[in-house]
Amino acid sequence: MLRIENICKSYGNLKALRGISLQVKSGETMALVGPSGCGKSTLMRLMVGLLQPDEGDIWFQGKRLTVQTSSTMRLKMGYVIQRGGLFPHLTAQENATLMAQHLGWNTKRITQQLHRLVTLTHFPSNRLKHYPAQLSGGQRQRISLMRALMLDPDLLLLDEPLGAVDPLTRSRLQQQLRNLIRDLGKTVILVTHDMAEAEFFSDCTVLMKQGRIVQQGNMKDLLQSPKQTFVTDFIRSQPTASFSSQLESA
Ligand code: ADP
Ligand code: MG
Numbered sequence: 001m002l003r004i005e006n007i008c009k010s011y012g013n014l015k016a017l018r019g020i021s022l023q024v025k026s027g028e029t030m031a032l033v034g035p036s037g038c039g040k041s042t043l044m045r046l047m048v049g050l051l052q053p054d055e056g057d058i059w060f061q062g063k064r065l066t067v068q069t070s071s072t073m074r075l076k077m078g079y080v081i082q083r084g085g086l087f088p089h090l091t092a093q094e095n096a097t098l099m100a101q102h103l104g105w106n107t108k109r110i111t112q113q114l115h116r117l118v119t120l121t122h123f124p125s126n127r128l129k130h131y132p133a134q135l136s137g138g139q140r141q142r143i144s145l146m147r148a149l150m151l152d153p154d155l156l157l158l159d160e161p162l163g164a165v166d167p168l169t170r171s172r173l174q175q176q177l178r179n180l181i182r183d184l185g186k187t188v189i190l191v192t193h194d195m196a197e198a199e200f201f202s203d204c205t206v207l208m209k210q211g212r213i214v215q216q217g218n219m220k221d222l223l224q225s226p227k228q229t230f231v232t233d234f235i236r237s238q239p240t241a242s243f244s245s246q247l248e249s250a
Pocket of ligand 2: 040041042082
């Protein structure tokens with residue numbers, strides 16, 4: 001589905017990505033994890049073609065992502081940017097349906113898809129005419145998700161989708177989002193700085209540090225055979241209490 005080959009990306013003198021190679025298979029859910037500033041969001045922006053790599057190639061469904069091909073290929077990707085990125089002057093409904101309107105879908109098709117997504121994301125339909133500022137963090141998150149799913153993409157990219165949600169709502173949303181991902185059966189790449197969340201959502205976790213991939217695998221692999229002390233240190237620094245017991249038994 002997606003193949004990334006030796007990607008490097010700098011912002012001026014800052015090397016944000018230093019040779020990233022990755023492969024995501026169709027139907028798989030992959031989590032990108034790592035400390036703030038390690039390059040997770042940069043990698044996502046490259047995957048959707050919003051940024052161009054300095055070196056390396058990205059292949060999506062067998063075709064190379066270039067400046068020329070990226071706008072068409074992006075229609076097959078749903079992207080939830082970090083902090084949601086909703087337009088404050090558009091209502092929930094207008095935010096969710098923006099791309100479909102832009103592509104000239106007819107009203108019936110838009111309404112049908114919107115209501116399918118309202119059900120899927122458990123968004124309260126009496127709030128569709130509200131503006132983002134009038135919605136809770138969880139509701140805004142659902143709208144961002146609806147917007148990403150509107151065109152029924154093959155690949156769903158979620159950059160810290162639950163980052164702006166309060167801890168109480170978060171665990172409920174995690175459960176719902178996981179169910180939704182399973183039900184959709186789509187290929188999903190999810191960014192989080194939370195190792196527990198990565199493990200909860202994904203088939204495979206990719207741990208990054210300073211623009212490089214440190215290790216890839218599931219939590220058990222990372223705990224039992226860490227490739228660097230950073231792996232154990234990173235896991236140990238996670239706030240989730242349940243890890244300490246896993247660490248003891250690893
Ligand atoms: P993460 O999502 O893992 O927190 P980012 O990909 O956002 O990391 O950032 C990686 C590094 O690149 C950080 O040091 C960040 O400050 C820097 N960076 C990100 N975006 C820009 C930009 N537009 N211009 C300059 N530096 C940037
Ligand atoms: Mg980020």
